[in-house]
Amino acid sequence: MNLSIFFEPLPEDPFGYPEHPKSVGSYIAPFVHSFPDWRSAEIVLIGLPEYRGAAHPTELTYQGPNKIREQLYRLMKGTGTWLVMDLGNLLPGIHLEDTYLRLKEVIEILVDAGKFPILLGGSHDLTYGQFLGYEHLSKTVNLVVVDSQLDMATEERATPELSHLHRILLHEPTYLFGFSHVGHQAYLTEASTLAALEKLHFELFRVGQVHQQIKELEPVMRQADLVSFDVAAIRHQDAPGQQHANPFGLTGEEACQLCWYAGQNNQLSSLGFYGYRPELDYRHLTATTLATMVWYSIEGYHQRLPTMDFQSNQFLRFSVGFHDNPNKMLFYKSRHAEKWWMQVEDLSGQRPPMVVPCSYQDYLTAADGEVPNRWILMQARL
Structure with a gap:
């Protein structure tokens, strides 16, 4: 399928002219003039300028993905081959549900081709479209969500951003095997919701547990097939550009550590970053934090272990x-x-x-x- 019909190109300025010969921007093939040959890439970047699932979407600039890109392209390239291509921004559908289905089709194609898509969102409910991309697989999957609260609202007036997790857990046919939620804050989460998930034998980690024993989260990230990271999980001091800014949460360093763990996971086949609101971002601090998280994800990808044979001498x-x-x-x-x-x-x-x-x-x-x-x-x- 011709994926280019789903995407709009990036502006030539600033993405067509790398600032430094050793910067990330010099090693990424972006969709500026012609659509890149994504089949020769290892990692593909996708922007998701879709906010209709959030509250007050008319107040947004829809430039979130491009603002993250600007900071990412300025960073220095790390180790590894960095066969990264930027496919531009996914064109939103006529309705929000159409965007979910469009994202599903793109994820399905890329995952089937063995590529690793990194999604730059967009409201957090786009996780649902990311999850739908795995429906065609003949196996169950493990989902890890990093967020300050569990988006399990069931009220009729609740926005998709606050209720999409409930929709994922109830999706039929079911192909969700494992679910882990990282970084929730008890005073933002209903006790009954936590109890219900614990009865399903899912793993839940409070933000305090992450602070105290972040190394214990490495196996959690290593078991995921897809990861969804809401910027709301990060404290306001490190990421003010979010609708639900909070003085408590993960530090920027902890967020990068989790992304490093995720990137190293051989099993992980897609990673989404959601919830960034550029109009609230003081001095591009949140964009810089998210860009660094993407950088560590890509670095981790190049540190993956070879195919594992537990009976070998490895x-x-x-x-x-x-x-x-x-x-x-x-x-x-x-x-x-x-x-x-x-x-x-x-x-x-x-x-x-x-x-x-x-x-x-x-x-x-x-x-x-x-x-x-x-x-x-x-x-x-x-």
């Missing part, structure tokens, strides 16, 4: 036994990186064992004779 194998149970729990550690996995058995015997990401702390917990909570949650979903 991994160390650890077997942990329990005194009151004859079964043993198996762990694997990469010889090349500080990454751990554990084998989870289906106690019903209907499915083969799964090897899933875990942390060193999970191994220590098992070695102390306790079953890691991550193992329990995963086993419950099998």
